[in-house]
Amino acid sequence: MNKIIDFKHGQAAHCENGVTSNLLNFYGIKLSEPMIFGIGSGLFFSYMPFIKMNGIPVTSFRPLPGVIFKRVTKRLGIEVKVQKFNNQNKSMLELNRLLDQGIPVGMVVGVYDLTYFPPAYRFRFNAHNIIGTGYENNNYFISDPVMEDIEKLSKEDLLKNRFAKGTYRPKGKMYYIKNLPENSETENAVKKAIKHTCKDMLTIPIPFFGLKGITTLANQIEKWPQKLGEKKAKLYLGQIVRMQEEIGTGGAGFRFMYAAFLQEAGKLLNDPNLYESSKQMTLTGDRWRDFGVLAGRIFKQREKSENAYSEAANILRDIRIKEEKVFKDLQKIIKA
C-alpha cells in the first residue's frame, strides 16, 4: 500500500506560514512565506506575566496558533475543511482517504515524538504544523517547514504527535483546501491585513498586548534582578530570547519577515511608501537583535554591570518608539 503525492516542499522560518505557503503553492497560488505571514496578520506582541509556562511568564511575538492559516484562507476566499478527532483510528483513516485522493493534508502535532526533528528542539510543544504528502507501508511522508527536505515518520510516531498531551492538545487536528476562488484579490487582502496588524499593535487597551506590552515588559525587566533574584531573572530573560529567535521567527521576533512582507506589498500595490516602512521595520528588527545580544550577555554572565537590565529595558523602549512610528505611518499609507 502506498500513495505519494507529487508535492513541492519549501523550507520556511515558521511552521504555520510554511505549511500555508506550501499548501497554496500546490494549488497554484504562489505566495512567499513573508506574504503569507503579512496577509495572515502574523505580527503581534504579547507579554503575559499572569500566564506562566514552566514557571516562566509567556512572551509571544505572534497570535494564537492556527490564526495565520485561518486569516490567510479567509482573506483570499479559499474554502478549507478543518477536523478534530476523538478516535485515533478514525483520524488515520480519514488522513489516508484524503491522501488517496491526492489531497495534501495539514496537521497540527506535538514535536516531542517527531523522530526526524533536531533532538534539542523536542520539547513538549504541541502547536507545530506539518503536511502529510503520502504514505508507504508503515511510514508517512511529511513536509515539515523546519526541515530542508520531505521527511519520513512512522505511523506510530505520527499518531503520538497528533494526539500529544499537554497544553494545546492537537486532538488529531487536520486541515486541507477544499475549493479555490475564481479570482482572489491579493491586493485587498494585503490592505486589510496591514490595517489589522496596525490595530493590534497600536490600539488594544490592555497593557500586555501590542506596543503597550513592549513597554510593560521593559518596565518589568528593570525590576527583575531585585524582585526575582539573579537566577530567575536570567531564566525569564532567556525565555524572551527563545521566543524572539528560536520559534522560527526568521530573526528578531518576525520583524525581518514583516519587513520582507512590506517590501513585497510595496511592489504589489505599487506604493514606494511601503518600501520606506519596510526599511524602518528592518531597523526595529536590528534593535531587537541588539536586545538579544545584551540579554544573552546577561544570562551567560558576561555582562555583570548592575545597569545591564536597565539598558535592556531602554532598548525595548526605543523599539516601542520606532515601531509606533512604523505602524502609524502604515495606517496613513493604507488609508490614502
Added chain:
Amino acid sequence: MKKEDVPQHSGNLQNGVKEIQYAVDEKGNYTQVKSVGWKPKNDALKQAVNLIDELIEDARQQVISGNKSPVFFYMHLKQMDYSILKQYTGFSKIRIKKHCRNKAFNNPDNNILKKYAECFGITVEQLKTVPQEPVKSLDYNFNFKLENNQTD
C-alpha cells in the same frame, strides 16, 4: 539586517538543520538566508535544556534519599508534569502525587506500574529504580549529546 551579517554561530543544537532567516541583499531586497545558529539563541536554548536537566537531577536525588518514588523521576525525565501525566494515564492528579511519594509506592499494583511504564516508554523493571549516575535528558531520551562547552 544584511545578508552577510546573518549570524552563523554553530552549536550542534540544530543537528545539522539550517534555519531560514530573512535579510537584505546588496540591492536592499529581502531574501532568505540559511543560518546554522546565533549565539544568544543557542545559549537561551541551552539554558532551557539545562533547567530541565537540573529538575531531573533534583528528582533523582529525592528518589535516592527516599522522599519520592521513581515515577517522580521519570515524569521529569520525560518532560512531563502532573497535568500531562494525568492526561496520559487517566489517573487523577491527587493519585499521581500519591504515586510520586515514596511510601505510597511500596506495594504498587502491577497494572498501575504498567500504565506508567507505557506512558514513559520504559519497562516495568526500569520503573522500579532510578539510574545510579546523573543523566542528561537529551542523551537519555534521544541518544543526543549536547555540546555544552561551545567556545565563543
